[in-house]
Amino acid sequence: MEFIISNIIKVHPMALAHFERVTDEVDRRLIVSLTRGYADMTDYFVDHLARGIARLAASQHPHPVIVRTSDFKSNEYANLIGGRAFEPRESNPMLGLRGASRYYSDLYRDGFALECRAIKRVREEMGLDNVVVMIPFCRTVEEAQRVLEVMAANGLVRGEKGLEVYVMCEIPSNVVLAEQFAQYFDGFSIGSNDLTMLVLGVDRESSELAHLFDERNEAVRRMIRQVIEVAHAAGRKVGICGQAPSDYPEFAAFLVEAGIDSISLNPDSVLAVIPRVARAEHDLSP
Numbered sequence: 522m523e524f525i526i527s528n529i530i531k532v533h534p535m536a537l538a539h540f541e542r543v544t545d546e547v548d549r550r551l552i553v554s555l556t557r558g559y560a561d562m563t564d565y566f567v568d569h570l571a572r573g574i575a576r577l578a579a580s581q582h583p584h585p586v587i588v589r590t591s592d593f594k595s596n597e598y599a600n601l602i603g604g605r606a607f608e609p610r611e612s613n614p615m616l617g618l619r620g621a622s623r624y625y626s627d628l629y630r631d632g633f634a635l636e637c638r639a640i641k642r643v644r645e646e647m648g649l650d651n652v653v654v655m656i657p658f659c660r661t662v663e664e665a666q667r668v669l670e671v672m673a674a675n676g677l678v679r680g681e682k683g684l685e686v687y688v689m690c691e692i693p694s695n696v697v698l699a700e701q702f703a704q705y706f707d708g709f710s711i712g713s714n715d716l717t718m719l720v721l722g723v724d725r726e727s728s729e730l731a732h733l734f735d736e737r738n739e740a741v742r743r744m745i746r747q748v749i750e751v752a753h754a755a756g757r758k759v760g761i762c763g764q765a766p767s768d769y770p771e772f773a774a775f776l777v778e779a780g781i782d783s784i785s786l787n788p789d790s791v792l793a794v795i796p797r798v799a800r801a802e803h804d805l806s807p
Contacts, residue, residue: 522591522636525573527601530566531555534632536603537562543603551602563635570639571647578649585653587687587710587760590636592657594619615718615726620658620689625667637675645682655687655710662698665705679707690759691715696748703755709748711781713763717741736765737772746779758782766790770797777801 526534532552536543540562543549556565578586594614598604607628611617623629644650654677659665665688669679672686679686688695688702691712695702699709713736718725720741723734735741745761752759760783766773767790774797776784786794 522570522574522589523593523597525570526591526593527597529573530569531602532566533598533601533604533607534563534566534635535607535629536601537566538631538635539607540603543606545603545605548603548606555602563638566635567638567642570636571642574639574643574652575647575649578643578652582649582651585651585685586649587653587655588640589655589657589689589710589762590624590633592620615724620660621656621664621668622658622660624656625664625671630671633671634675637672637677641676644684650683653685653687653708655689656706657689657712658691658715659688659702660692660694662701662705665702669705679705689715689762690748691719693719693744696744696751699748699751700755703752703757706757708758708760709752711745711748711759711761711763713741713745713761713765716744716763717765720744736763737769737775742775745776745781749779749781753780761785766794770794773797774801778805 532555536548536552537556540552543552552562556562559565574588595608595611595618596614599608609618609628618626618628624633640652640654644652656668659668669686677684685707687708687710688706689712690696690709714725717734717736717738721733721738723730725734749759759781761776761781762785766776766784767787770793773784773794777798778801784798
């Protein structure tokens, strides 16, 4: 969603839901210009987000397409048009108001409602029911419950009309309590970048600590292996959408050996990684 919002929509969703709170005149003029032709400014956000998601979902239909709800950090949201009127100043946005915690917060609840409207339109009006929703940075089981309640209030009920909801596995709590998270989600997608950051206690954006940031660290690998085992025992699928398999073909081979269900790759790494995956699968075959 972040790419669609930042490159196409460009406006903070709360600035459309509460235009009266935008005081910067330049931002106000830009928003009025971008939403020209819409009687309700929020329809501008929903229309463009729905079209962006639909374009991706249609290309793979009927196969599942996982759509992660927005995961901008507060400083990134603030850089959207009108965003500074709605975002807190945080000393460490990476560990601040992001992901699931935003969706039930008064600071963003109305913005998340627009995201839900767009997904609902794609699935129910456009007929692309292959869209699976994925929730990022969900810190606790209680938070999972709250997010699902907010989604349901906006017309997205897990299990109804075939809707599946996945969770990003990128916080140690997601691994430690995987069995409990599996009660609320239909699948896990490992975010190896943030998981490595939080397992090793390394700011992944710090150049001074770059030599310590390594997804191949044994502590991270054990976490990944553990969540795959627990999730599979609960009948849940596990994929990975982090950077590691693209950077390190041998890491992709480890994931195959650990039993992962799917691996996401950068386009420029596919040709290099596929042979390693094939060899790993061959080695596992009886």
